[in-house]
Amino acid sequence: MSETLIPGGNTLAVPAAPPAETRVMRMRNFWSDYRRSWVAIAALIVIVALIVGSFGAPWLVPQDPYDLANLDWLDAFLPPGTEGSGGYVHILGTDNAGRDMLSAILYGLRTSFVIGISAGALALTVGITIGLTAAYFGGRIEAFLMRIVDLQLSMPAILLALVMVAMLGQGVAQIILALVVAQYAYFARTTHGAASVERRKDYIEAARSTPLPTRRIMFKHLLPNVLPPLIVVATVQVASAISLEATLSFLGVGLPLTEPSLGTLISNGFKYIHAGRPWLSIYPGLFLMVTVVAINLVGDQVRTVIDPRNSR
Amino acid sequence: MTDPILKIDHVSKRFTRMPGLAERWVGKLTGGGKPVVVHALSDVSLEVTKREVLGIVGESGCGKSTLGRVVAGIYAPSDGSVTLHGKPIAREHGGNVDKLTTQVQMIHQDPFASLNPRMKVGETLAEGPRHHKIIPANQVRERMRELLEKVGLEGAYADRLPHQFSGGQRQRVAIARALAMEPEVLVLDEAVASLDVSIQAQVLNLFMDLRRDLGLTALFISHDLSVVRHVCDRVAIMYLGRLVELAPADELYAEPKHPYTQALFASVPTVGTGKGRFEAIKGEIPSPIDPPPGCAFHPRCPFAGPRCRAEVPRLTGAGTARTVACHLNDGGVEMKTEAAA
Numbered sequence: 001m002s003e004t005l006i007p008g009g010n011t012l013a014v015p016a017a018p019p020a021e022t023r024v025m026r027m028r029n030f031w032s033d034y035r036r037s038w039v040a041i042a043a044l045i046v047i048v049a050l051i052v053g054s055f056g057a058p059w060l061v062p063q064d065p066y067d068l069a070n071l072d073w074l075d076a077f078l079p080p081g082t083e084g085s086g087g088y089v090h091i092l093g094t095d096n097a098g099r100d101m102l103s104a105i106l107y108g109l110r111t112s113f114v115i116g117i118s119a120g121a122l123a124l125t126v127g128i129t130i131g132l133t134a135a136y137f138g139g140r141i142e143a144f145l146m147r148i149v150d151l152q153l154s155m156p157a158i159l160l161a162l163v164m165v166a167m168l169g170q171g172v173a174q175i176i177l178a179l180v181v182a183q184y185a186y187f188a189r190t191t192h193g194a195a196s197v198e199r200r201k202d203y204i205e206a207a208r209s210t211p212l213p214t215r216r217i218m219f220k221h222l223l224p225n226v227l228p229p230l231i232v233v234a235t236v237q238v239a240s241a242i243s244l245e246a247t248l249s250f251l252g253v254g255l256p257l258t259e260p261s262l263g264t265l266i267s268n269g270f271k272y273i274h275a276g277r278p279w280l281s282i283y284p285g286l287f288l289m290v291t292v293v294a295i296n297l298v299g300d301q302v303r304t305v306i307d308p309r310n311s312r
Numbered sequence: 313m314t315d316p317i318l319k320i321d322h323v324s325k326r327f328t329r330m331p332g333l334a335e336r337w338v339g340k341l342t343g344g345g346k347p348v349v350v351h352a353l354s355d356v357s358l359e360v361t362k363r364e365v366l367g368i369v370g371e372s373g374c375g376k377s378t379l380g381r382v383v384a385g386i387y388a389p390s391d392g393s394v395t396l397h398g399k400p401i402a403r404e405h406g407g408n409v410d411k412l413t414t415q416v417q418m419i420h421q422d423p424f425a426s427l428n429p430r431m432k433v434g435e436t437l438a439e440g441p442r443h444h445k446i447i448p449a450n451q452v453r454e455r456m457r458e459l460l461e462k463v464g465l466e467g468a469y470a471d472r473l474p475h476q477f478s479g480g481q482r483q484r485v486a487i488a489r490a491l492a493m494e495p496e497v498l499v500l501d502e503a504v505a506s507l508d509v510s511i512q513a514q515v516l517n518l519f520m521d522l523r524r525d526l527g528l529t530a531l532f533i534s535h536d537l538s539v540v541r542h543v544c545d546r547v548a549i550m551y552l553g554r555l556v557e558l559a560p561a562d563e564l565y566a567e568p569k570h571p572y573t574q575a576l577f578a579s580v581p582t583v584g585t586g587k588g589r590f591e592a593i594k595g596e597i598p599s600p601i602d603p604p605p606g607c608a609f610h611p612r613c614p615f616a617g618p619r620c621r622a623e624v625p626r627l628t629g630a631g632t633a634r635t636v637a638c639h640l641n642d643g644g645v646e647m648k649t650e651a652a653a
Binding site for chain 1: 407408416425430443486
């Protein structure tokens with residue numbers, strides 16, 4: 001046994017590490033990278049404005065479009081900018097029931113956001129669980145779970161959602177469930193892809209040889225390291241959930257007209273688009289488009305910022 | 313010699329890759345598509361006594377890392393057993409490995425991959441002891457700081473993320489993580505191979521200090537013969553999944569007996585010999601999917617005879633604590649029948 005110390009090796013000579021990076025600093029770095037694109041900033045402002053506008057709708061707009069007592073048949077089909085019997089200007093006009101379009105759109109947008117975000121969050125949870133389980137355990141479990149996911153990805157999401165809604169019926173909860181079924185596969189696929197790469201890294205092996213319980217390794221070690229790509233997929237999928245819901249409502253299997261979402265409004269106005277009242281479809285359509293595009297732009301910039309190849 | 317605490321008893325490890333569905337169908341036509349079996353370890357037996365550092369040396373692909381992982385409980389052996397104080401280290405559990413002890417801890421080669429990049433160093437150190445209740449919960453923070461200081465870092469580093477450390481510092485963290493579990497046996501898998509030479513020396517000195525202070529028992533896996541000579545009490549040489557020579561470090565370096573060991577030593581570059589040329593071992597290491605019959609080293613061995621091609625050499629005690637698996641030390645390389653004639 002040789003106890004000689006190797007010359008030049010001083011145990012205590014340790015160079016000082018850079019100062020600890022705090023969460024605040026990380027956020028600040030993220031923001032300073034994010035704001036380099038003015039398009040992304042504009043998109044973020046639009047989203048914030050739309051969220052504030054839609055969730056603050058009860059205090060911002062003159063009319064509750066869900067309350068039939070507020071509606072007046074005499075106000076039906078007023079073009080944008082006319083003053084109705086309520087004594088205020090209908091900025092975006094009214095529909096066939098005398099509903100103020102701006103109010104209906106903002107209320108509808110609120111429904112769209114609720115559905116999009118909760119369907120996105122639920123699909124994310126389900127997809128993460130399936131993807132992580134498949135990547136961690138491998139073998140038959142992986143083959144079984146991922147083949148189901150592949151099978152589902154080979155069908156158009158809209159078709160699956162239609163079938164689900166046909167089975168479940170109309171309503172917000174039913175739509176959310178249908179969207180989760182249609183969308184979880186995207187999250188499962190992304191999680192599985194990222195997790196099977198991380199799974200093979202030494203820190204997972206180190207945790208297994210400690211040993212730590214499987215659940216802890218999956219959710220404390222694997223999950224945080226696959227989260228960044230998922231954040232991007234989640235933003236895109238929220239936008240896609242919103243447009244899917246609008247599509248379903250437009251096809252008449254989504255939400256009823258008494259509880260209008262953007263899709264319901266577009267569908268309702270579609271009947272009058274050649275009758276000289278195009279605003280009934282165009283305005284909710286514009287709002288839908290702006291919302292979806294803005295969310296996608298934000299997601300795109302987030303992807304650019306968190307991509308390590310872009311780091312300074 | 314005291315009684316061994318760690319016993320590796322006739323351990324074999326095979327990795328089998330089953331062909332996919334498509335491969336099986338194509339295989340029906342072409343005659344392929346059979347499971348591929350890699351013989352990573354074949355019948356390895358070793359014993360490690362308390363406070364001993366056993367070096368494991370060999371070329372890449374000789375199974376030394378697999379042996380380390382079997383001992384660390386990451387793989388379950390296909391045959392044989394690894395026991396610590398007579399109790400098995402891991403068991404196969406429904407296709408997965410179920411590690412049974414916290415007494416064997418591993419230090420990986422690459423400190424950039426072995427630490428969770430999104431977990432603070434203090435948390436990385438603390439989660440094992442906390443989960444296994446090795447340290448009372450109210451003392452964990454304090455003990456982790458002590459531990460960081462013990463491996464030559466500052467206690468305040470506990471709140472940092474791995475990417476804020478250099479390679480040598482990360483390897484110290486990895487050592488601290490292993491020590492936090494208060495293990496009896498450490499497995500160091502090429503623990504200094506990915507560090508700069510000067511940092512290697514620091515980390516090795518740290519390891520020697522800790523070994524002296526804590527009375528560690530360790531399996532030191534390396535391909536670096538000079539490092540092994542410095543650190544290890546005994547050295548095991550492996551070739552293609554088999555143990556070919558086992559000897560106390562001094563004796564082995566003074567007089568290597570197995571032709572493979574001799575060839576290994578001849579290929580080590582040394583400082584100061586001037587214009588000498590290195591003697592590379594001729595040929596390539598054979599594939600562990602289809603190991604050669606007889607002695608695995610015979611296609612590359614300058615002394616190989618007919619017996620080497622037919623018969624797997626036994627491990628024989630050539631000296632006191634020395635064993636060599638070579639027919640040269642066990643009756644010659646000619647076939648017994650020919651020798652008799």
